[in-house]
Every structure is written in C-alpha cells, then in structure tokens.
Amino acid sequence: xxxxxxxxxxxxxxxxxxxxxxxxxxxxxxxxxxxxxxxxxxxxxxxxxxxxxxxxxxxxxxxxxxxxxxxxxxxxxxxxxxxxxxxxxxxxxxxxxxxxxxxxxxxxxxxxxxxxxxxxxxxxxxxxxxxxxxxxxxxxxxxxxxxxxxxxxxxxxxxxxxxxx
Amino acid sequence: xxxxxxxxxxxxxxxxxxxxxxxxxxxxxxxxxxxxxxxxxxxxxxxxxxxxxxxxxxxxxxxxxxxxxxxxxxxxxxxxxxxxxxxxxxxxxxxxxxxxxxxxxxxxxxxxxxxxxxxxxxxxxxxxxxxxxxxxxxxxxxxxxxxxxxxxxx
Numbered sequence: 365x366x367x368x369x370x371x372x373x374x375x376x377x378x379x380x381x382x383x384x385x386x387x388x389x390x391x392x393x394x395x396x397x398x399x400x401x402x403x404x405x406x407x408x409x410x411x412x413x414x415x416x417x418x419x420x421x422x423x424x425x426x427x428x429x430x431x432x433x434x435x436x437x438x439x440x441x442x443x444x445x446x447x448x449x450x451x452x453x454x455x456x457x458x459x460x461x462x463x464x465x466x467x468x469x470x471x472x473x474x475x476x477x478x479x480x481x482x483x484x485x486x487x488x489x490x491x492x493x494x495x496x497x498x499x500x501x502x503x504x505x506x507x508x509x510x511x512x513x514x515x516x517x518x519x520x521x522x523x524x525x526x527x528x529x
Numbered sequence: 530x531x532x533x534x535x536x537x538x539x540x541x542x543x544x545x546x547x548x549x550x551x552x553x554x555x556x557x558x559x560x561x562x563x564x565x566x567x568x569x570x571x572x573x574x575x576x577x578x579x580x581x582x583x584x585x586x587x588x589x590x591x592x593x594x595x596x597x598x599x600x601x602x603x604x605x606x607x608x609x610x611x612x613x614x615x616x617x618x619x620x621x622x623x624x625x626x627x628x629x630x631x632x633x634x635x636x637x638x639x640x641x642x643x644x645x646x647x648x649x650x651x652x653x654x655x656x657x658x659x660x661x662x663x664x665x666x667x668x669x670x671x672x673x674x675x676x677x678x679x680x681x682x683x
Binding site: 421423445448449453456457458459461462479480485487496499501503506508520521523524525526 | 537539541542544546548554555556557558559560562567572573574575576578581582584586587
C-alpha cells in the first residue's frame with residue numbers, strides 16, 4: 365500500500381475501508397460528492413474468469429474482466445489494481461474527474477492509438493479527447509498495460525493526458 | 530527555501546507522486562512526458578495551466594532509475610524543493626529522485642541529508658559509467674526477488 369506521511373483526509377478515509385468492496389464504495393461516494401458520475405460497467409468484456417485470482421508482482425489479484433486488445437493480447441483488469449492503485453492515485457493527484465471514463469478502458473485497448481511499445485509494456489491513447497466537467501482543456505485518456513512474469517498482460521494504469529490542440 | 534512537495538510512494542509498482550502543497554486543488558492531467566521518454570511526467574492543473582506536481586505513474590522506478598537520471602541530466606527539472614516526508618530541504622529534482630530510489634527501492638534507511646552546499650551529486654547514470662562493465666555482475670537492486678516472482682497460487 366502507500367507510504368505516505370502527509371495523507372489527505374480523503375485518502376485516509378478511503379484506506380480505512382478494510383475490504384476492497386468497502387474502499388470502492390467509499391471512492392464512489394467521494395466521486396458522487398464531488399459531482400462526478402460513478403463509472404458505468406464496461407461493455408464488450410470477457411467476464412468468464414471473473415473472481416479468478418492471479419499473482420502479480422507477488423500479490424494476489426482478482427480478475428474483474430479480460431479484454432482482447434488490438435494486437436490480440438488478452439489483457440486482464442484486476443480489481444485490486446483498479447481500486448487500490450488506479451483510483452486512489454487519480455484522487456491523490458486531482459485526476460479523479462477521469463474516473464467517470466474508466467469503463468472506456470476496453471474500448472481504448474481495442475481501438476486506441478499505440479503511443480509507445482516495449483516488450484513488456486504498451487501505452488495506448490484514446491482516439492477521442494475528453495474534458496473534465498465545466499472545463500475547457502481536453503485530454504486523451506491513457507491506458508498502460510504491462511506483462512507480468514508469468515506472461516499475462518494486465519492493465520497497470522489509466523490516467524488523463526493533457527492534449528495541446 | 531524550496532517549494533514544498535507532498536510525497537507518495539506506491540510500493541506495488543514503485544511509482545511516486547510529488548504534489549506542490551501551495552496550489553489549490555484543481556482537476557489535473559499528465560503533461561511533458563515525451564521529454565522524459567514517458568518515465569516521468571508533470572501534473573498540470575487544467576484550470577490554471579500550472580504544473581502542480583510530478584509523477585511516474587505507469588513506470589517503475591526500480592527499472593527506470595538509471596535512464597531517468599540520464600534524461601534528467603539532459604533536461605533538468607528546474608527549481609529547488611522541500612520534501613518533509615523525505616527530510617529534504619532545498620533539494621534539486623534529481624536529488625529527490627535519488628533519495629526516493631535509495632529509500633524506497635533499495636531500502637536504505639533514512640540518513641541525515643547534507644545541506645545544499647555540501648551535497649554530492651546524485652548516483653552516477655549509466656552513460657557516465659565505464660564501458661568495460663562486467664555485464665554478468667549481480668544487479669545491485671534489492672527489489673525483492675520473492676516479491677517480484679509470480680507464482681500462480683490460484
């Protein structure tokens with residue numbers, strides 16, 4: 365988990381949730397309080413392995429869904445990474461507005477633009493630009509996938525990337 | 530006195546977040562990452578347009594440290610910063626990254642940091658090392674072989 369000496373009240377409050385479900389519920393509550401829409405369930409995903417567990421970087425991860433990306437890789441989204449890393453880090457950095465769009469991850473993997481590709485890491489950008497509510501600046505949504513030691517690909521992060529027109 | 534940064538480190542993937550504390554909270558997004566081969570990015574406020582922080586989300590400081598220091602030597606992040614959580618005052622950005630690397634990746638314990646005038650340069654980057662390196666030597670990273678091994682226990 366996070367090493368943080370000066371935690372904001374929000375992050376501390378979320379981390380006080382003892383289970384993954386409780387932390388996710390608190391994140392949803394925070395987003396709604398801030399005026400953001402809760403993320404919708406993603407479409408076009410494979411849930412046949414939902415709740416299966418894999419070990420990634422020494423930690424047990426629970427499959428939420430899998431999606432086949434544009435290069436034919438099977439990519440897993442793990443609940444622990446989504447809640448405890450992606451969502452918490454977005455909130456810590458002021459990027460929580462992008463969590464409204466987290467259900468676009470499968471679409472970005474299937475039809476997004478590959479920005480950077482390394483043997484164990486691929487970076488995608490959404491084709492469309494998105495703006496935060498009431499804002500003028502536009503951003504791509506970025507998904508980075510990584511390959512674990514056992515070979516499975518997984519969603520490592522999702523964040524907004526500022527786009528200069 | 531440097532500008533104060535709030536510090537986070539996520540040990541799962543060795544990522545850090547450094548946020549300026551003297552900025553009001555606002556919606557943000559990643560910027561300037563091409564300059565650092567996507568190993569470091571600025572966090573830009575979408576209302577003010579100002580840089581409000583730095584991070585390496587999507588990277589891994591254990592793997593990226595040498596490359597990142599080389600990139601920072603070519604394109605330094607300007608300014609001096611205070612990071613109370615790391616015990617740093619008036620630190621340059623590469624000094625901050627080196628401290629994070631030593632403390633959280635190598636697992637070195639906290640040390641009394643010298644003043645700005647007394648400080649030595651950060652760890653040398655790969656490009657400055659001699660060319661006759663023994664490539665078979667053990668890597669110095671203590672990233673925790675057990676932690677990094679993926680066993681399917683399911």
